[in-house]
Amino acid sequence: MSTNSLTSTGRAGDSGDKIFSGATLAAGGLILAVLFSVAVFLLVQALPTFSADPAEITGGAGFGSYILPIVIGTVIAAAIALLIATPLGIGVALFISHYAPRRLAQIFGYVIDLLAAIPSVVYGAWGYAVLAPQLAIAYAWLAEYLGWIPIFEGPASQTGRTMLTAGIVLAVMVLPIITSLSREIFLQTPNLHEEAALAMGATRWEMIRMAVLPFARPGIISAAMLGLGRALGETMAVALVLSGGALQASLIQSGNQTIAAEIALNFPEAFGLRLSELIAAGLVLFVITLAVNIIARWIISRHKEFSGAN
């Protein structure tokens, strides 16, 4: 700014400006510091695990063989959730952006957003009490007729509290994320592209396939990645729904465990080395989700640069 005598009205206002801008800068810096200290504190508290005698770690064979099964379990649960939620989310987003009557579209959007408003523990309770018993019937059928596929190997769980159920509940939870992000991208499709396709005689689906989906592809990928980040870190739904155990291939028997649920179930009673073991597991989860989120954000920001859409 200028040093004009009209604007410099005295020291008091000057210091007010400095204090205020300093406070905002401090707040911005604090956010960076918090994220940094999340990593540092987790690392410090987790250190005893890495230096401890492998025999003292749960499972008795070192941290690597303790963490690996639950990392795989986490990835399986998130993969099931994503396999279900991505196509469904794209379909729902297309419905709201291109199929539903204009006047109702916004209301439908709100309704789907309601899914995101329901707390995760309620989803967990619902999965445990309502969904799992229903699915147990389907699992018995799957085990009988498709049991030769390793992931459907019987005997099916009687309670239905299995990895597949947990994955389905997670899918319901990430659905609103994928839907709302893809919906926004679909609505950004240049109108001229859509109208050009329709003018050439394309049907609505051909227009979507040729104009909307190619334009939205990076957006859909990053929406799925953000959903993945959420599914990887989701705790309560898995902790309540899944009757956990050792790693195994069958998705319709009880067994398997995810990092987040392992921490939630064991942390309240943990102390000493077990505590730092669980914090180390949390660190692993933090690193995985951080990587997924950074990649997703990177795709979004790259997309913004070349699409010209704001």
Next chain:
Amino acid sequence: MTSATLSRRKSQLTKGRLPRYAVWVVLAAAVVLAAAVSALVGFSIVTWAVFAAVFFVVGATLVTATVEGGRKATDSLATYLVYGCFLLALLPLLSVIWTVLERGLPGISYDFLFTSMNGVTGAVDNSAAENGTPVLGGAYHAVIGTLQITLWATLISVPVGLLAAIYLIEYGTGGPLTRAITFFVDVMTGIPSIVAGLFAAALFGLLFGPGTRTGFVAAVALSVLMIPVVVRSTEEMLKIVPNELREASYALGVRKWRTIMKVVIPTAISGIASGVTLAIARVIGETAPILVTAGFASAINWNVFSGWMSTLPTFIYYQILTPTSPTNIDASTQRAWAAALLLILMVMLLNLVARFVARMFAPKTSR
């Protein structure tokens, strides 16, 4: 009427196209056929609905393919699948809301709202089940815990989030620091809630000895989740404040910080308030961070700085996972669903308030 229908049939424009009612005919046929088939394999609403959906999609596509051709058939198949996706997505929402209402309403009573679980043991639940007396014990302590912890989380997050957003929009110059903060705020929104809880637990564990669990630790954990949401929504709102307002204020010789406090923020206040409300709605239902930071209590604790605390989500979690009376779990289940109903009502109320605030006090920018 008949002549009109006849002449329409003859029209070259509508030749080779299905009449509008064709879809409904196929739908009716599919529903009837599905009822028959599902009766063969063992009737249930679920198998009926599944068969009806499959028959309808296949049938309608085939009919379109024979009359209107392949491209139209693909188009209508896509339409049915997209509509189907939406209906499928509604199912869990309706089921969750129905379940919570059906199982939660019987448990809501004055006693449930205003008594804690202090002194309610398995024996109490057993006698309630055997003698048919009302279920004792409630969620008063959990409601207090929820409100206290959320209040403290809000007190921490709102100033930090607001100031950080002001820095990004009003002072940030697009330099590396601004870009770093924007990027890491985005990344922070993706931190798993349990990791935020572990962070707070680790931080206070180092400062005050391991196993420090109080309501305040939980509030810190929730702030880690809440700050990025507040920053993002405030940022969006500050961005839409027109520059003319700032320039008019500068032209009158007003200092920058006074301009921000007296002109920019009042213009954007409705959006900021609704963003904060939505952020509160998001963290009030968090369970995992509370589990690892605040422990679990069955008695009322007003003090966030000492002693374990319960919140509604952890109350639900423990009532389901470790029922008060292992032999008569009905009492615990009833309390859990009543608490779930209470929690959902709180979240919905906050969402409604946010919408209302945003609409009623919308910035008067457009002229």
